[in-house]
Amino acid sequence: MKSEAEVLKSIGERLKEIRIQKGYTSYESFALDHDLGRMQYWRLEKGEANLTIRTLLKVLTIHGMTLQEFFSEGF
Template sequence: MVEVANPDEMALKRAMGRAIAHARVAAGFTSQAAFSRAIDVRFQYMSRVEKGEENLTLETLAKMTGVLGVSMPDFLNSVAKELSNPSDPPKTRRGRPPAA
């Protein structure tokens, strides 16, 4: 039996992904790969999170907001704004960041 996702759940995951992507870029992480390394998760996981295809644990969310320098209440407020008024995800470059 195939489980069908709840539309509200899907909208929340997409809003969360867009909010993370915007916060990531605003914090100076121009690639998902660089941010993934900073929070010690796989790039593929981060990609799925930002696309709204993956659930986050509270621990991972706390790690993300800590690295981004955003309080949890402020971040959740940005998710609420994305739910009510969705924006386009930020344009970021693909691939690995240049070597330091």
């Protein structure tokens, strides 16, 4: 069973992977384009933020993904 830190890191890696697939090479440009705090989003991708469901849902809505899609594909 993964620790909390390992789960947050896995979620962050998945968010980064999706961002790059959508053509954003920079977390900063993604955050600015979608009205997200740059440092907050950077911390999400690094697995260093206490991720809330609300924040995750906001980012997934930007990507046009459901929670099921996010967690089923390579998680």
